[in-house]
Amino acid sequence: MPKNKDVTTGSRFTEALNAIRAGETENLSSILAKNPPLAEELDQEGKYKLLHYLALPHQGKFPSKEAESLKILLADSSRISEEDRKKLLQLAAANGRELLLRACLEAGINADTETLHAALDAGETALAKTLCNDAVEMDFLSAAGLGDIDALASYFDGSNNLRLADDQVIDFGTLAMTRALVEPLIVACKNGQMEAAFFLIKKGADLNYFEVNEGKDRKVNLEASGLHWASRYGHYELVKFLINYGARIQSRDTLEDKTPAQWAEEAGHENIRLYLNHLSGSGK
Template identity: 25%
Template sequence: MTSTTALTLRDARFRAALAAFDAGDEAALRRVLAEHPGLGAERLEEPGAWLREQVGEALDGYFRRPFLLWFAAGNPVRGGRLPPNAASLAAILIEAARRDDAEGLRDQLEHTLELVASGRVARESGVQIALLDVLIDAGARPGDGLAALGAGHLQAAAHLLERGGTLGLAGALCLGRFDEAPRLAAGASAGERQDALIAAAVNARPDAQAWLLAFGVDVDARGSGIHPHATALHQAVAAGCLPAVQRLVEAGARLDVRDTVHRGTPLDWARYAGQAQIASYLEAAGERR
């Protein structure tokens, strides 16, 4: 068998497994995995055009060379919904991955957990918490919830803490645990403090922003762990939270900084999103400076 043929067959097997997953058909998924031993440990090295059409540039970034288990997260978006039994289907995929490559399972689990925590489809489908649980029960470490906070998923971030995750500065402030913030801020790196400001903007927490700014966090610096392409002001605009925008502008946030992906200013973001009130405020703020 040529390498090209092998890659084509692997692509077809992935598609068969995903068809069963998308249909919520647990029996069919088990059958595909039984017919193709090793599929749980394989990576889709050269996906067909079908997947590129669905997820685009994600295949060149965080979804490069995906394992089958990663697809259980629904992130990147392939369709609008995950099946109601997504957690049970994920458990079947985990079982196959453990059988085929027990040593590499944790890496699969933890990347999938980040995809679930930050993915909108899992949340909108009502299966995000159940998926997090099945991954943690299988051995994924809950982490600090930063991926969930960066997506504005406060419920997921809180659940990860309940399941043994580590409370960081961003989590404490976004979840309203201000009594723990001084200790955490004292031990946080500059990057962690900056990520906390970005997370506060994403989650529309002007009170958390005020706390961080009083602590001396740079109002204009970009994050390091989440959304490094834009400033806190961009993210407050994206969250549609005028009080958060006002708090940052009043603290001296620059209005002319452009994000590194779309090359837009915060005002450009507001106009693009149709946020007329925020756009008017930013226009007036620019005129005053």
């Protein structure tokens, strides 16, 4: 928990938050004018500030008039740290809030690779492409999520060793390579990038490696296969492709012990659920 400000439990914070959620910009402006420190306070959980709630849903709905509310919250810029600005961008990217993201960029909040990662980690492919068009630099992980094969290939030398930096070379065919390719493969699957997934598999990515990760609490950290994520985000053709290359249909995530078919069902992708259940012999 940040130490610079106390966690708020006051009604004024709640009033300001309700104004944000309802798009009551005049009310929000009035509340902040009378209580400027509210912009620096944390919620009861000590996790978010008022600024961050512009990008967060409440009862299934996002705040209205987020651009106007953003201007009000940024009016006293000295109270909004660079860290909090970046956190807002990442939340907006992760929740697919393109208009809010645009408003942030217009307000001078600069997107970076972490913002791009947040979008791709949430399967917000189109928004991630928008960020790249705005000159956010693409790295190895981003190239996988965006399906940029040329960019991916540029990280490998003639011996198929992975060169993430001049002083960071990972040899082909090693366990270190397998580990290095886990997250890029997952991000490719979240964003439906079949060619990128195939490229990474050829370089040594293991479709089922997450199941043998060590040093993590299975009931705290969510680990799941590329097949899980492709199923959750509705990438039917990619699901079939992954199975053809050895993805385990009965693989289970580490947090709730669920299969890819169950993930597909929860996300409303009936065609994927039926397909996976058919292959597993469980019928409907």
